[in-house]
Every structure is written in structure tokens, then in C-alpha cells.
Amino acid sequence: MKYLSTRGSKELKTSAQAIIKGIAEDKGLFVPESIPKMPEKLAEIINGDKKLNSFGNNSFQNQRVLDSIKYKDVALEVLKVFFTDFTEEELSYCVNGAYDEKFEKEEIVPVVKAGHGYFLELYHGKTAAFKDMALSILPYLLTTAMKKEKEDKKICILTATSGDTGKAALAGFADVPGTEIIVYYPEQGVSQVQERQMVTQEGSNTHVFAIDGNFDDAQTAVKKIFSDPKMNKDLEEIGFKFSSANSINIGRLVPQVAYYVFGYIKLLEQGAIKPGEKINVTVPTGNFGNILAAYYAKEMGLPVDKLICASNENKILTDFINTGTYDRRRDFHLTNSPSMDILISSNLERLLYHLASEKANCDWGKNCNHSDAGKEISALMKSLDEEGKYTVSEKIKQGMKDFIGGYVDVNKTNETIGKMYSEHNYLLDTHTAVGYKVYENYGKETGDTKPTLIASTASPYKFAESVALSIGLSEEANGFDYVRAIHNKTGIAIPKGLQDLENKKILHTGKATPKTMPETVINSLK
Ligand SMILES: *Cc1c(COP(=O)(O)O)cnc(C)c1O
Secondary structure, three states: OOOOOOOOOOOOOOHHHHHHHOOOOOOOOEEEEOOOOEEEEHHHHHOOHHHHOOOOOHHHHHHHHHHOOHHHHHHHHHHHOOOOOOHHHHHHHHHHOOOOOOOOOOOOOOOEEEEEEEEEEEOOOOOOOHHHHHHOOOOHHHHHHHHOOOOOOOOOOEEEEEHHHHHHHHHHHHHOEOOOOOOEEEEOOOOOOHHHHHHOOOOOEEEEEEOOOOOHHHHHHHHHHHHOOHHHHHHOOOEEEEEEEOOOOOOHHHHHHHHHHHHHHHHHHHHOOOOOEEEEEEEEEEOHHHHHHHHHHHOOOOOOEEEEEEEEOOOOOHHHHHHEEOOOOOOOOOOOOHHHOOOOOOOHHHHHHHHHHHHOOOOOOOOOOOHHHHHHHHHHHHHHHHHEEEEOOOHHHOOOOOOEEOOOOHHHHHHHHHHHHHHHHHOOOOOHHHHHHHHHHHHHEEEEEOOOOEOOOEOHHHHHHHHHHOOOOOOOOOOHHHHHHHHHHHHOOOOOHOOOOOHOOOOOOOOOOOOHHHHOOOOOOO
């Protein structure tokens, strides 16, 4: 399996090379030349395998087979078909290092039924957000890739964060030999808990800066630094190379495919669905990485019908899905689901590329170089840069017919948290509440009652103030008091990483603007 750029340059990379590079030279994102088929072992389970059925109607046996499937097994099978240049031993090493006791739940990703939904709880890792699912394994993949490619330079990981990626990347890369990690977060755009998580990060290779600007400003500046020849040269002189821990890195995207497959198997195990039965997936969306992973799972053969893309008031994706026009010329809103306060959703480029090239007059990779699709995507991205918008072709629009877009505002988000808690005794964070409400609206409008997995992307404790006020608690002085208040009321365990946060030493106080970011890179590495 080779990787190519969404913007059509002819160079093919191995997955190890693509993971090290992070972003392609022509500024495109790396995509697999084809989306692989579901590995047989998993397909057999998903679709009801003959061998399972040959246990007769003994559902007890089926149950045992299902029960015995661990998250690590699913992750390994999925990684094997995408990262074919890694050996099985290498991938096992990565998977075993990542999905261990760092996670506070033994099953790694529990699936919990509440209200009309099945919540895929992705937030039980070290930093209490779904970003841990990929960022606990990325350092293993990257360092293994460096060994494979005999990379002699050190890697400087530049990361723009809307709040959760930053901490998860810092935690993943802290003191990893051969790497330095620099994180930029929007000073006004993250919760108090999120900010404190980042500025207290230990590790001699960690660097954190508050940016005067929003996430889009930080992400745009980071992408610019990546592709700036002078920056790359300066870095090379001091023995470094850039890579990315954002979801533009394919090494972050692919591990996310695994949990949709795992979630489906959990639904089977719980008896919520029959083998092969179609489900829907709902994802609270920002940079479009998480929902793209669900799309990859669907394309591999996971029985998924609709992909419900939920947004907050920054509803650029809702508008895009409904009209085919992506228009970023609009006001940016700061909401209480800050990880979705994004107007330039990077990973959408990958979906557009897949759809543009899908039914091109050639087979993936073999008989043509996909330069037509690459040209088409380059033109769209240029238009986004220069005019602030683009409109996709009818073919791409048709290709998106299983995507449903919807959004809810802050009031509805808070109301949803309150209602879910009072009616079902289940506590949602603000992002997950956006997802749930959009899903509920979709269900009401269409009458579609298929079982639906809802990506539950953060612990409610990360957005303690909104969550506390939504379940009727009174105002407190700061974010940490809200954490205690929620705990007193609900009894839900506070994630370990958040327990002692208030008393941790603040280690990072750096500030930057999009303009001064290049200097901060060089200074951090000196
Ligand atoms: C990052 C994040 C999202 C958005 O995920 P994307 O992959 O960027 O679409 C949603 N919720 C939370 C809590 C997040 O941290």
C-alpha cells in the first residue's frame, strides 16, 4: 500500500515515509492509494461467519468468541492492512505500547446505551479526550518509522490545537527520544481545564505557546511553516525535520478507524444488532478527522449507513453537506464546544480527493497517477485560499449522499446535557451533546431508527463549567471548583489526569502570534 498526495504530485510514499513527513510537499495530505478491504478475521465477525454459525445455534459460543476480542486485536488487524510496509512485530509493538493501563477502562473503548444512542466512549485515555486513541500510538508509529527509514535527523513535531490535541500530543511525545514537540493553542479558545493540562506538561522536549488568534490562525501558520523552504533549511542545519501530530498526519487517522470496527463488534456482543446489520454513526466534528475515519471504516466494508456530521454554531460543514459549497467567509464563533470551533476542516480534503478519483477512468494507482483528481482538489484548495470558498463537482456531491449535516447552538447543547442527565442519568460533555442532539433531530425528521453509535469525544470533566451549570449546579469561582461540584453531585470518577491539576506547577508561559511562530520554533530547538 502506497500513499499519495491529495494535490496530485506523482511521488508515492510508504506509510512510514508519510508518517514521518506529516504533510506532502505540494501541501496536500497523504491518502492511501486505495481504501483496503476489511481484514478477513474482522469481516467474519462483522458479517456473521460460517465458523461462528457452525457452533450451531449455540449463541453462548458466539458470545464467547465476541467477548474474547480485545481492542488491541482489532487495532492490529486494521493497521496491518493500511501500514503494509511495517512488519507484524513492529505493529504489535506499537499497539501493545499504546493501548495498555494508560486507559482507565479495561475494554479501552466501552459502548454505553443511553437515550436513543449507543455512546462509543473514546475518552478514557490519559488526557480524557478521544485524541488519546490516536496520540497514544502515534509516537510508537513515528519512532518505528524513523528506525525503518534510518532517519538520522531528530523530529520536531509542530501542533496546532483547538484544546485536546495539544495535551494528548504532549502526553504522547513527552521525553520520547529523538523528538521535540511544540504546541500552539488559542489563548481565548480553550477551557480552563484544557489550558492547565497543557501548561503543566512535564518533559524536557515539550514546548507550549498561547497564541493570540484562533485555531484556524494557528493551523494555517503551522501549515505555512511546514512548507516554507527557509524554515526547513534552518531546521535541517540544526539537525531537525518537521512532522505533525495533527490529524493531517495519516499516522493519526488510521488508528481511529479501529474503534468504529470495535464499536460495531461491541454492539454485536451486546445483542443490539445482528451480524451484517447496518448502523449509523454520529460524530461531533471539527477538523473532519474522526468522521473521515468512520468513512474509511464504511468503505472497508463495515455495515454503516449514514455518517452524521454534527457541528456547533460554526456550521460550515452543515452548509457544505447541504449545498456543495464550502464558504469560510463568515463569522467565527467561540462556543462551549471549543474543539469544534473550526472553519477550515483539513481532512475534508481527503474525502474530496477520494470522491473525485473514485470513479475516474482508471484503477487506483495502477493505470493512472490520479493527477486529474489531484488537479481538481488543488484548484478547490486554491479557491478556498484566494476567494474563501469553493463549490464541488456534481460527482463529489453525489459521493457525499450518505453524509448528513446538522448543527445545534450553545443553548440546545446545554439543554441536551441537562435532559440526558435527568432522564437517563448519563453525563455528556459539550461536544458529545452536540452530536447527540443532531442525531436526535435527524431521527425525528427522517424516522430512521437504526442503532447509532455516537462518538463520545471527551470526558464531561474537561468542560466542567458548562456541564455543571447544565445539570443545575450553581456558579463556582473557577473550573476546578466545577470539577469537584460535578463529582459531588454525580459520583462519577474524575479522570486521573485531571485530579491534581490545580496544584501542578505551571511550566510553560510562552506566548506567540501567528507572525512570531517561526521564531518560537527555532528558539525552542536551540
Ligand atoms: C478534536 C475534537 C473533536 C473534533 O474532532 P475532529 O477529528 O477534529 O473532527 C470533537 N470533540 C472533541 C472533544 C475533540 O477534542
